[in-house]
Each structure stands twice: as structure tokens, then as C-alpha cells.
Amino acid sequence: ASSSNPIRVTLFPGDGIGPEIAESVKQVFSEAEVRVEWEEHYVRKKVDPRTQSFLTWESLESVRRNGVGLKGPMATPIGKGHRSLNLTLRKELGLFANVRPCYSLPGYKTRYDDVNLVTIRENTEGEYSGLEHQVVKGVVESLKVITRQASLRVAEYAFHYAKTHGRQRVSVIHKANIMKLSDGLFLKCCREVAKKYPEIAYEEVIIDNCCMMLVKNPTLFDVLVMPNLYGDIISDLSAGLIGGLGLTPSMNIGEGGIALAEAVHGSAPDIAGKNLANPTALLLSAVEMLRHLNLNNKAEQIHKAILKTISEGKYRTGDLGGTASTTDFTKAVCDNL
Amino acid sequence: ASSSNPIRVTLFPGDGIGPEIAESVKQVFSEAEVRVEWEEHYVRKKVDPRTQSFLTWESLESVRRNGVGLKGPMATPIGKGHRSLNLTLRKELGLFANVRPCYSLPGYKTRYDDVNLVTIRENTEGEYSGLEHQVVKGVVESLKVITRQASLRVAEYAFHYAKTHGRQRVSVIHKANIMKLSDGLFLKCCREVAKKYPEIAYEEVIIDNCCMMLVKNPTLFDVLVMPNLYGDIISDLSAGLIGGLGLTPSMNIGEGGIALAEAVHGSAPDIAGKNLANPTALLLSAVEMLRHLNLNNKAEQIHKAILKTISEGKYRTGDLGGTASTTDFTKAVCDNL
Numbered sequence: 312a313s314s315s316n317p318i319r320v321t322l323f324p325g326d327g328i329g330p331e332i333a334e335s336v337k338q339v340f341s342e343a344e345v346r347v348e349w350e351e352h353y354v355r356k357k358v359d360p361r362t363q364s365f366l367t368w369e370s371l372e373s374v375r376r377n378g379v380g381l382k383g384p385m386a387t388p389i390g391k392g393h394r395s396l397n398l399t400l401r402k403e404l405g406l407f408a409n410v411r412p413c414y415s416l417p418g419y420k421t422r423y424d425d426v427n428l429v430t431i432r433e434n435t436e437g438e439y440s441g442l443e444h445q446v447v448k449g450v451v452e453s454l455k456v457i458t459r460q461a462s463l464r465v466a467e468y469a470f471h472y473a474k475t476h477g478r479q480r481v482s483v484i485h486k487a488n489i490m491k492l493s494d495g496l497f498l499k500c501c502r503e504v505a506k507k508y509p510e511i512a513y514e515e516v517i518i519d520n521c522c523m524m525l526v527k528n529p530t531l532f533d534v535l536v537m538p539n540l541y542g543d544i545i546s547d548l549s550a551g552l553i554g555g556l557g558l559t560p561s562m563n564i565g566e567g568g569i570a571l572a573e574a575v576h577g578s579a580p581d582i583a584g585k586n587l588a589n590p591t592a593l594l595l596s597a598v599e600m601l602r603h604l605n606l607n608n609k610a611e612q613i614h615k616a617i618l619k620t621i622s623e624g625k626y627r628t629g630d631l632g633g634t635a636s637t638t639d640f641t642k643a644v645c646d647n648l
Numbered sequence: 649a650s651s652s653n654p655i656r657v658t659l660f661p662g663d664g665i666g667p668e669i670a671e672s673v674k675q676v677f678s679e680a681e682v683r684v685e686w687e688e689h690y691v692r693k694k695v696d697p698r699t700q701s702f703l704t705w706e707s708l709e710s711v712r713r714n715g716v717g718l719k720g721p722m723a724t725p726i727g728k729g730h731r732s733l734n735l736t737l738r739k740e741l742g743l744f745a746n747v748r749p750c751y752s753l754p755g756y757k758t759r760y761d762d763v764n765l766v767t768i769r770e771n772t773e774g775e776y777s778g779l780e781h782q783v784v785k786g787v788v789e790s791l792k793v794i795t796r797q798a799s800l801r802v803a804e805y806a807f808h809y810a811k812t813h814g815r816q817r818v819s820v821i822h823k824a825n826i827m828k829l830s831d832g833l834f835l836k837c838c839r840e841v842a843k844k845y846p847e848i849a850y851e852e853v854i855i856d857n858c859c860m861m862l863v864k865n866p867t868l869f870d871v872l873v874m875p876n877l878y879g880d881i882i883s884d885l886s887a888g889l890i891g892g893l894g895l896t897p898s899m900n901i902g903e904g905g906i907a908l909a910e911a912v913h914g915s916a917p918d919i920a921g922k923n924l925a926n927p928t929a930l931l932l933s934a935v936e937m938l939r940h941l942n943l944n945n946k947a948e949q950i951h952k953a954i955l956k957t958i959s960e961g962k963y964r965t966g967d968l969g970g971t972a973s974t975t976d977f978t979k980a981v982c983d984n985l
């Protein structure tokens with residue numbers, strides 16, 4: 312799986328601890344001899360009128376050209392006249408599915424063992440339509456938009472993912488007993504797609520019940536697919552089961568195979584620049600990115616080194632109860648390669 | 649706390665296991681000499697045109713007249729021409745707040761210890777508006793409605809509840825970073841009310857983060873208040889932490905102090921009529937009802953007997969891993985009174 316030309320990847324180190332954890336990925340990739348050429352783009356301090364956000368047009372063009380990117384945490388500054396950085400990326404790059412594998416890390420104990428599920432979130436519409444208005448003073452409406460096109464697209468992605476990743480079952484999460492039309496349409500699309508994948512088991516679970524089942528017995532789930540807001544909620548809940556957003560990878564997938572891997576945790580400004588951040592989420596996201604690029608050997612090699620380092624427990628960052636620095640941890644991963 | 653006249657309470661035994669667990673409450677109340685006169689109302693097989701549901705007009709009148717009711721599980725039959733039983737009750741009785749205390753039961757081990765929180769859910773609007781339409785084929789919109797009036801009302805209730813129940817903190821759960829206008833209005837109302845309760849700590853937590861915190865460390869929370877759908881989700885998640893909906897009480901509160909206590913678990917048709925059901929959720933709901941009626945001594949006495957029975961562990965129903973029947977468990981509670 313090594314081509315003669317290096318693969319160009321757009322890198323958004325992001326804010327706060329972003330540059331430190333991005334440095335960790337660069338070092339691990341370099342040690343593992345992954346032939347990647349990074350195109351680094353930083354979030355600016357002034358709005359680019361062409362993106363209406365602090366992201367430059369050039370940075371978006373870079374992802375479009377390369378077809379693949381890796382992104383650290385970005386904190387959208389408070390204020391008007393610009394759009395959320397995360398939402399801009401999803402919108403401008405057409406990233407329609409957010410894929411979050413969530414698995415227990417051997418040797419890192421939480422209340423749950425053997426969690427191994429993947430949430431696949433519709434990433435473009437639903438409650439995130441941005442359509443809201445004040446009807447009269449004191450009465451506000453927000454629109455949840457569900458379309459057949461976006462629902463089929465993410466359902467297709469989920470079943471295809473299940474099939475190509477050796478998964479057995481897809482659960483669609485919904486509240487169609489209340490939102491009969493919108494979640495009903497989402498369900499209908501999932502049922503249509505399910506028919507094309509007879510080898511994958513299919514079930515429908517109501518969101519409130521799903522949350523209860525997840526905290527009681529998360530091993531009941533395999534692949535979960537759902538509208539935008541439920542995905543936001545369920546993916547964070549699931550991450551909590553195995554230790555938090557500092558330990559879970561995330562991938563955003565767009566039309567034509569464009570992919571943006573990302574650490575979904577915050578930018579942790581309090582510990583930024585202090586060599587204290589845990590680079591695990593970004594490293595695991597980079598592993599997902601390599602799998603997406605079909606660089607499976609490199610992906611496995613790096614993945615094993617990360618898991619081994621966490622499992623050995625000698626080098627753990629502060630968030631995991633240890634005293635290792637970002638660079639200590641990174642060096643340990645490199646040594647384990 | 650005993651008046652000369654018995655208190656009239658409307659009782660909806662409900663479907664499936666409902667009648668058996670309602671019988672359990674009646675026996676425990678009788679043994680504890682709570683002077684209650686039950687007005688029993690069953691869900692019918694045909695739609696009452698005055699309620700557009702299987703609930704009779706007389707049953708709703710009964711709750712209105714008595715000001716207090718207790719309700720077992722009700723399964724809304726599938727089909728058109730009638731409304732959901734639960735939603736009809738909330739709407740017709742103006743039950744604006746759903747209050748769900750959630751606490752670890754001593755002696756019943758789950759992954760979590762010392763959970764002790766209360767979710768207070770706005771119960772009338774939000775995503776439950778029932779307003780949905782197809783814009784064009786394949787494009788559906790659902791309206792989330794947030795009003796100042798309903799938001800202030802539930803916020804007031806939450807802070808008043810916190811103050812009168814010795815609670816320290818109210819957390820409002822929202823997604824105002826995305827639904828800036830609707831959840832923004834809800835937040836604004838909570839902030840206004842918070843100012844009137846300087847003795848109660850106030851915080852704002854985003855729903856996805858809240859779910860992660862709840863599974864990592866639920867003891868961080870005290871009273872949580874939120875719009876309808878988030879309440880639906882968070883209350884079930886919380887119940888999962890301490891063992892499930894079979895163990896958690898629920899109270900619905902309306903204008904003028906009307907109150908409907910309810911078991912929120914399902915009607916479990918598979919075990920109905922077999923003397924296998926766990927009456928705990930309905931018993932604990934009945935305890936909340938007594939507290940609401942200011943019958944605090946009786947409430948405490950019954951509460952202690954329930955907790956003691958569960959903690960002793962000798963009589964546990966099948967859902968808790970035991971072999972006791974509904975009547976065994978009920979008898980044990982009566983013996984512990």
C-alpha cells in the first residue's frame with residue numbers, strides 16, 4: 312500500500328491544544344514512514360468574505376483538491392458576522408455523514424467493557440437547518456428539515472459501511488412516534504436501503520429507549536444511523552462510556568469520497584501550549600483516515616502502537632489520570648511502532 | 649397529616665401489567681392506612697369523540713375534579729383517528745412539567761453509585777408541537793415551538809422545586825449553540841428566573857455534553873430543567889443509570905396544582921396477568937404523589953418500606969434478577985411498613 316508519490320493531506324491543526332496534538336500525528340506518521348505531505352492551514356483572525364467564516368477559501372480548496380483532510384479542535388469565536396467553523400466545513404465540503412467508531416480501549420478501565428459500536432450521523436440537515444424565526448414576540452419556531460435525498464444517502468452509507476467493515480447490524484435511531492412525518496421519512500428511507508442488504512440485520516430503536524439501552528448494555532449495539540441531532544447526542548454519550556471525546560476518532564464523509572478526519576473534543580485553552588494534551592483522539596482519527604485511503608497496513612501498525620501505549624499505562628496524559636506529557640506519549644507510541 | 653375525609657384520587661390502572669401493579673399500590677396504601685378513595689378509570693376500546701382518544705371524558709373530568717391522579721402504563725393502539733393516550737393526558741390536563749426523580753436504590757447494584765438527580769421536562773411544546781408538513785415530495789419540516797410563557801413556567805417550577813426540596817443547583821440543558829432562537833429563548837427564560845433564586849446555583853450545559861457527563865459522572869448533577877425532547881432523552885438515560893424505568897417515579901404537574909403521578913415504563917404485554925410485574929415504579933410514583941399532597945409522613949413510611957424491601961434483596965421480581973411475584977414483593981413491602 313505505498314505509492315511512489317506521497318499523498319497530500321490538508322491539515323488543520325486548529326486552536327488551543329490543536330497544534331500540539333497535530334505535531335504528535337506528524338511525528339507518528341513520520342516514524343511509521345507514512346508517505347504523506349501535509350498542507351497546513353490555520354484558522355485566521357479575520358473573516359474571509361468568500362467563506363463568511365474564519366476559514367480561508369484556500370484551506371477549503373486544499374481539502375477539495377486533496378480529497379482528504381485532518382482537523383484538530385476549532386473554537387468558533389463568539390460574535391456576529393461569521394459562521395461556526397465546524398458547520399462551515401460540513402456545509403462547504405458537503406460532508407453528509409459523520410462516522411464515529413467507539414470502542415473500549417484495552418487497559419483503560421471505565422464502567423463499561425467491550426463497547427464496540429459506530430454511530431453514523433446525518434450531518435447536513437435536521438435540527439441543524441439554521442431555519443428559525445420569531446412568530447410573534449415570545450413565540451419561536453425552529454425548523455427540522457428531513458429530506459429523502461439526504462436520508463437515503465446517509466442510510467446507504469451506513470449499510471455500505473456495515474457491510475465493508477464486517478458489521479452485523481444497523482440500528483436506526485428515531486422519534487417517529489412523535490415526529491411522524493420527519494423521522495417517519497428518515498425511517499422509510501432506512502427501510503428501503505435495508506432491503507438491499509439482506510445480510511445485515513436491521514432494527515429501529517426510539518431515541519429515549521436507545522439512550523437507556525446504551526447506558527445499561529452498550530454491547531447490544533453495532534452500527535447506529537440517525538438524524539443530525541440524535542447523532543450529536545448519541546455519539547457523545549457513547550464516547551462517555553469508553554472515557555470521553557479525548558479517546559474517540561471521528562470521520563466526516565462527503566460526496567465523491569471526500570473525507571475529513573477530526574478530533575471532536577474541545578480546544579482546551581487552559582492547557583494549550585503546556586505539552587499536557589492527550590493526542591489520542593486525533594491519532595485515532597488519523598488512523599481512520601488511513602483506512603479510508605486504503606492504507607490498511609500503516610493504519611493497523613499505528614493503531615496497534617496507540618492501543619499498546621494506552622494499555623501499558625506507563626505513559627498517560629493528565630486527562631487519563633497520568634502525568635505523561637504530550638511528547639512523552641507520542642514518543643511511547645513511536646517506540647511501540 | 650390525616651384529614652377526616654379521605655382524599656379522592658383518580659386511578660388509571662392502564663394496560664398490560666397496569667392492573668397488577670395498581671393493585672399493589674392499593675394494598676400498600678391500605679396497609680399503611682393512607683385514607684385514599686380511588687376513582688378507577690380504564691382505557692376503553694372505542695374512541696370518545698369528546699377526547700378524540702380512548703380516554704373517556706369522564707376520566708379526565710375525574711382528574712380535574714380531584715386534582716390528583718395515579719396512572720399505570722397505557723399502550724396507545726396503532727391506527728388513525730385517535731390521539732396518543734399520554735399526549736392527550738398532558739394536553740387536556742395542561743400538565744406542563746414532567747418531574748422525574750432518579751436515585752440509586754441502596755442494595756440494587758448498577759454501574760453507578762449515589763445517583764441523585766431530578767429531571768424536570770417541559771411537557772407541552774418543543775418538538776412535540778405536532779406541527780409537521782411536507783414542503784414538496786421528499787422534503788418534510790417539523791416545527792419545534794418554544795414560547796416564553798411555557799419556558800418561564802417550567803423554569804419557575806424547577807427553581808421552586810429545587811428550593812422546596814433542599815436541592816442546591818439547577819442545570820438547564822440546551823442546544824442553543826445550534827438552535828439559537830428557540831433554545832436561546834428557553835435559556836433566556838431560565839436566566840431570568842435564576843436571578844430570583846440567588847441561593848440556588850445555576851449552570852447551562854449543552855445536551856451532548858450533558859449526556860457524556862451523565863454517563864461519566866452523574867453525581868455532578870442535581871436538578872436539570874430542559875425542553876420537551878431533551879427531557880424525554882435525559883430522563884430515560886438517567887433511569888438507565890440506576891436500573892431502568894421499572895425503578896423510577898414520575899410526576900406530571902399542571903396549572904392550579906393538578907398532579908398526575910405515573911409509571912413511565914411500558915405495559916409489558918408478554919408478562920401481563922402472570923403476577924410477574926415489578927410494581928416499584930408505580931409505588932414510587934405513588935410516594936411522590938403523597939409528597940405532593942403534603943402527606944409526608946405516609947410518604948416517608950411507604951418509601952422506606954419499598955427501599956428496605958429492595959435493599960434486603962430477598963423478594964425481587966424477574967426484571968431485577970429475582971424470582972418473586974408481584975404479590976410476594978407487595979406483601980414484603982407491607983410487612984416492612
Ligand SMILES: CC(C)[C@H](C(=O)O)[C@@H](O)C(=O)O
Binds near residue numbers: 395398575825856
Ligand atoms: C460544536 C458543535 C456545533 C458540534 C455539533 O453540534 O455538531 C459538536 O457538538 C459536534 O458534535 O461536532
Ligand SMILES: CC(C)[C@H](C(=O)O)[C@@H](O)C(=O)O
Binds near residue numbers: 519912
Ligand atoms: C410514549 C411517548 C409518547 C412518551 C414521550 O415521548 O413523551 C414517552 O417516551 C415518555 O417519556 O413519557
